[in-house]
Amino acid sequence: MSSSDPNLVPDIRSARLPAQAYATRFADASPRLTQSQALLESERCLYCFDAPCATACPTGIDVPSFIKRIADGNLRGAARTILDSNPLGGMCARVCPTENLCEAVCVRNTQEDRPVAIGRLQRHAVDGLMESDRPQVFTRAAPTGKKVAVVGAGPAGLACAYTLARMGHDVVVFDAKPKAGGLNEYGLASYKTPDNFAQRELAWLLDIGGIEIRNNWKLQTEAEIYALRQRYSAVFQGNVRAALAGSSLASLRQDHAAVFLGMGLATTQPLGVPGEDLVGVEDAVDFIARLRQSEDFSTLPIGRRVVVIGGGMTAVDAAVQSRLLGAESVHIVYRRGPETMSSSQEEQHWAQTNGVTIHHWLAPVEVNGQDGHATGVTFAHQAMVNGQLQATGHTEFMEADMVFKAIGQKLGNPVLAEAGLSLQGGRIVTDADGQTNLPGVWAGGDCRAGGLDLTVEAVEHGKRSAHAIHAHVMAT
Amino acid sequence: MANLQTTFAGIKSPNPFWLASAPPTDKAYNVNRAFEAGWGGVVWKTLGEAGPPVVNVNGPRYGALLTPDRRLMGFNNIELITDRDLEINLREIAEVKRDWADRAMIVSLMVPCEEKSWKAILPRVEDTGADGIELNFGCPHGMSERGMGAAVGQVPEYIQMVTAWCKHYSKLPVIVKLTPNITDIRNPARAAKRGGADAVSLINTINSIMGVDPYTLTMSPSTGGKGSHGGYCGPAVKPIALNMVAEIARDPETAGIPISGIGGIGNWRDALDFIALGSGTVQVCTAAMVYGFKIVQEMESGLSDYMDEMGFKSVSEIVGRAVPTVSDWRYLNLNHISKAVINQDSCIQCGRCHIACEDTSHQAITFMKEGKRHFEVMEDECVGCNLCVTVCPVPACITLRDVPVGEMDQRTGQPVSAAHADWTTHPNNPMRVAA
Numbered sequence: 001m002s003s004s005d006p007n008l009v010p011d012i013r014s015a016r017l018p019a020q021a022y023a024t025r026f027a028d029a030s031p032r033l034t035q036s037q038a039l040l041e042s043e044r045c046l047y048c049f050d051a052p053c054a055t056a057c058p059t060g061i062d063v064p065s066f067i068k069r070i071a072d073g074n075l076r077g078a079a080r081t082i083l084d085s086n087p088l089g090g091m092c093a094r095v096c097p098t099e100n101l102c103e104a105v106c107v108r109n110t111q112e113d114r115p116v117a118i119g120r121l122q123r124h125a126v127d128g129l130m131e132s133d134r135p136q137v138f139t140r141a142a143p144t145g146k147k148v149a150v151v152g153a154g155p156a157g158l159a160c161a162y163t164l165a166r167m168g169h170d171v172v173v174f175d176a177k178p179k180a181g182g183l184n185e186y187g188l189a190s191y192k193t194p195d196n197f198a199q200r201e202l203a204w205l206l207d208i209g210g211i212e213i214r215n216n217w218k219l220q221t222e223a224e225i226y227a228l229r230q231r232y233s234a235v236f237q238g239n240v241r242a243a244l245a246g247s248s249l250a251s252l253r254q255d256h257a258a259v260f261l262g263m264g265l266a267t268t269q270p271l272g273v274p275g276e277d278l279v280g281v282e283d284a285v286d287f288i289a290r291l292r293q294s295e296d297f298s299t300l301p302i303g304r305r306v307v308v309i310g311g312g313m314t315a316v317d318a319a320v321q322s323r324l325l326g327a328e329s330v331h332i333v334y335r336r337g338p339e340t341m342s343s344s345q346e347e348q349h350w351a352q353t354n355g356v357t358i359h360h361w362l363a364p365v366e367v368n369g370q371d372g373h374a375t376g377v378t379f380a381h382q383a384m385v386n387g388q389l390q391a392t393g394h395t396e397f398m399e400a401d402m403v404f405k406a407i408g409q410k411l412g413n414p415v416l417a418e419a420g421l422s423l424q425g426g427r428i429v430t431d432a433d434g435q436t437n438l439p440g441v442w443a444g445g446d447c448r449a450g451g452l453d454l455t456v457e458a459v460e461h462g463k464r465s466a467h468a469i470h471a472h473v474m475a476t
Numbered sequence: 477m478a479n480l481q482t483t484f485a486g487i488k489s490p491n492p493f494w495l496a497s498a499p500p501t502d503k504a505y506n507v508n509r510a511f512e513a514g515w516g517g518v519v520w521k522t523l524g525e526a527g528p529p530v531v532n533v534n535g536p537r538y539g540a541l542l543t544p545d546r547r548l549m550g551f552n553n554i555e556l557i558t559d560r561d562l563e564i565n566l567r568e569i570a571e572v573k574r575d576w577a578d579r580a581m582i583v584s585l586m587v588p589c590e591e592k593s594w595k596a597i598l599p600r601v602e603d604t605g606a607d608g609i610e611l612n613f614g615c616p617h618g619m620s621e622r623g624m625g626a627a628v629g630q631v632p633e634y635i636q637m638v639t640a641w642c643k644h645y646s647k648l649p650v651i652v653k654l655t656p657n658i659t660d661i662r663n664p665a666r667a668a669k670r671g672g673a674d675a676v677s678l679i680n681t682i683n684s685i686m687g688v689d690p691y692t693l694t695m696s697p698s699t700g701g702k703g704s705h706g707g708y709c710g711p712a713v714k715p716i717a718l719n720m721v722a723e724i725a726r727d728p729e730t731a732g733i734p735i736s737g738i739g740g741i742g743n744w745r746d747a748l749d750f751i752a753l754g755s756g757t758v759q760v761c762t763a764a765m766v767y768g769f770k771i772v773q774e775m776e777s778g779l780s781d782y783m784d785e786m787g788f789k790s791v792s793e794i795v796g797r798a799v800p801t802v803s804d805w806r807y808l809n810l811n812h813i814s815k816a817v818i819n820q821d822s823c824i825q826c827g828r829c830h831i832a833c834e835d836t837s838h839q840a841i842t843f844m845k846e847g848k849r850h851f852e853v854m855e856d857e858c859v860g861c862n863l864c865v866t867v868c869p870v871p872a873c874i875t876l877r878d879v880p881v882g883e884m885d886q887r888t889g890q891p892v893s894a895a896h897a898d899w900t901t902h903p904n905n906p907m908r909v910a911a
């Protein structure tokens with residue numbers, strides 16, 4: 001770190017830290033509870049009647065019940081309660097903004113200004129089960145002979161696939177990435193889910209049986225398929241279609257009793273300002289994915305000065321991990337006030353604790369550069385005037401070696417409109433069960449319109465659609 | 477600092493807090509430390525007759541009922557009387573008493589139920605300079621299988637006989653320690669009094685098994701795969717002990733006999749309960765075994781501050797003050813009406829009161845009002861049973877109010893009457909007497 005040369009522009013380097021520092025820095029952000037801590041904490045639960053925490057959980061976990069079982073020394077029973085409502089209860093225990101959900105409404109807040117640590121207790125129970133000799137708690141029902149396609153192996157798709165498989169259906173999960181898990185594998189900060197938990201949870205889910213994962217597969221338009229076919233037919237003889245890693249929604253519908261779409265959001269929003277294409281400007285999600293897939297964090301280049309534009313969890317994850325990789329100054333810059341930032345209070349505090357500075361009321365107007373590389377960002381001060389965000393006329397310049405864009409993602413997949421799906425703001429319109437306007441097609445997770453973009457909500461979408469799909473395929 | 481000095485059956489001590497006959501009072505080392513910490517007296521761990529002493533098991537002697545955060549609620553032991561030589565004990569008792577003249581030194585005794593055994597040991601004890609003796613008729617395990625301890629305490633005639641021997645062969649005050657492993661505590665207490673006892677102490681421990689290991693399905697605690705019942709004590713037994721103390725205090729035959737209260741005393745409030753129900757001194761063991769001897773200082777401080785606050789000049793002014801409030805059920809005023817009240821400002825909306833009342837009592841607490849979570853007592857259903865008060869996690873959030881005379885009881889539609897009316901005169905009582 002001492003070798004930093006402030007005159008070097010751009011100053012982007014790997015190995016900013018001593019080799020042994022990375023493991024410590026990227027360790028579990030919220031270490032698991034010890035047996036004794038879990039017992040003491042579970043004792044704080046009052047086993048409320050019609051518990052507000054259970055109502056606040058998007059997946060409706062019977063929180064008092066699982067906590068009582070921890071207190072009773074019945075960890076397996078506790079995990080069963082959790083996983084029955086939320087098969088991805090292990091990941092949700094790590095990434096749920098519990099301070100806005102179950103823990104926000106815990107009656108212990110009223111009594112002593114400190115909720116029961118529901119998220120950490122949930123992790124205690126699920127981890128305990130998954131590390132036990134008999135990690136499965138559910139048995140797959142007798143095969144129904146029905147086959148369902150799930151597009152996207154993220155939280156929504158996996159929850160849907162698992163729930164369907166449990167009910168005896170065969171499920172094929174198609175995913176664009178080399179590894180299943182979606183944002184759990186590629187989109188979350190490393191310290192939230194260390195020790196390869198996303199893949200360990202996936203293995204647990206697949207262990208129920210009846211789920212096949214096909215990686216490196218993409219939902220494609222008829223035109224893309226035609227183009228591919230032309231290209232590959234020159235190379236291959238024989239069954240060309242089978243060689244293609246992708247197909248159209250129409251053919252998926254043809255080959256399966258039902259289809260669930262849970263492919264998330266494919267592309268990030270552009271800033272729409274000059275300089276966005278300069279070297280050193282990157283989507284925060286790509287940075288996070290690269291970090292998550294890295295075996296050795298010391299090989300990852302990071303700027304000395306980093307600016308992250310956005311106000312959500314992705315912005316926080318990118319900013320904090322920049323600091324952990326050794327960036328000297330990291331700024332999160334958000335165009336509105338603190339109250340509309342979509343990252344939780346706790347996330348923002350976490351960022352600040354890690355040395356990230358959060359700025360409000362600044363909108364980017366230009367990414368400045370030199371020799372094709374970003375050197376900083378010019379921001380315009382904003383103010384709310386009659387309910388409208390307006391530039392005040394003042395500008396501010398921040399030096400940066402790297403700029404991360406984290407202003408949200410969009411679906412932007414031409415397949416959907418082509419297939420005739422009703423869309424709203426680029427996302428798929430569904431009913432409460434996730435059913436789309438196309439018969440036999442359901443959708444959930446971030447690609448579904450009107451959601452909160454939360455992992456736990458995606459799980460609930462997948463689970464709920466699975467029940468609707470079950471009713472549908474068993475009736476036909 | 478209030479004056480805590482007590483005179484109990486003629487025995488003086490600087491405060492009413494004595495250590496009960498138990499492991500903490502087995503030898504000079506412990507008792508010296510106890511007196512240094514401030515205990516007013518000790519009952520030396522039970523001596524047996526001369527000769528080879530008893531032996532204890534070499535496996536677990538203790539077991540406990542713990543809360544999940546490992547606060548001790550109940551405690552169980554299978555330790556026998558002292559396993560040290562009688563001569564050593566007597567020598568140490570004499571030395572300690574000589575060094576601590578102002579403290580009460582009581583010697584607990586348990587010898588076979590034969591006159592010669594008692595006749596032999598009593599002068600030896602008197603020679604130590606001890607202030608009194610306590611007859612261990614209560615120990616429920618081990619010794620009782622050999623015809624001693626609770627085996628004597630369960631037969632009132634034996635209690636009377638042995639007490640009389642002790643009064644005959646010794647001029648020391650005799651305290652008879654009673655076992656709770658009987659059906660009616662008044663009978664052994666009456667027998668002790670008839671035998672000439674100067675005082676009784678109670679309760680000794682209760683027969684108990686702490687549990688079963690779920691994976692070996694062996695009772696616990698066990699030694700080498702087998703256990704035997706132990707004696708149960710600690711906070712969980714206090715209500716049982718209080719009732720027995722009060723029974724003796726209000727029984728016309730035994731009323732007025734000095735009582736040394738024992739059973740789950742861990743703080744000054746517990747001690748006050750025993751004192752107000754008729755105990756002149758209290759004896760403590762479990763709390764000392766959990767926290768060490770220093771705990772007596774918190775007990776002294778609490779009782780002293782309480783007495784100052786209440787204007788009590790001596791402990792004796794409090795002894796038995798609550799006894800007149802203990803009655804038989806049949807004399808309770810059936811015209812008295814209580815209703816639960818939930819303080820909405822301190823309610824945290826956990827709903828425990830609602831579900832307890834709804835599922836197991838009188839369906840008298842709402843959970844919803846105008847579409848919102850809201851817990852309120854419906855006076856037209858409330859019988860004032862106090863269940864909601866006990867299950868509420870917030871202190872003083874739910875209280876019972878006494879409905880004043882003349883106000884309408886919403887449940888019965890009748891105004892509350894000023895007249896006393898109890899079961900003895902109630903029309904539904906086939907044995908009623910005229911009001």
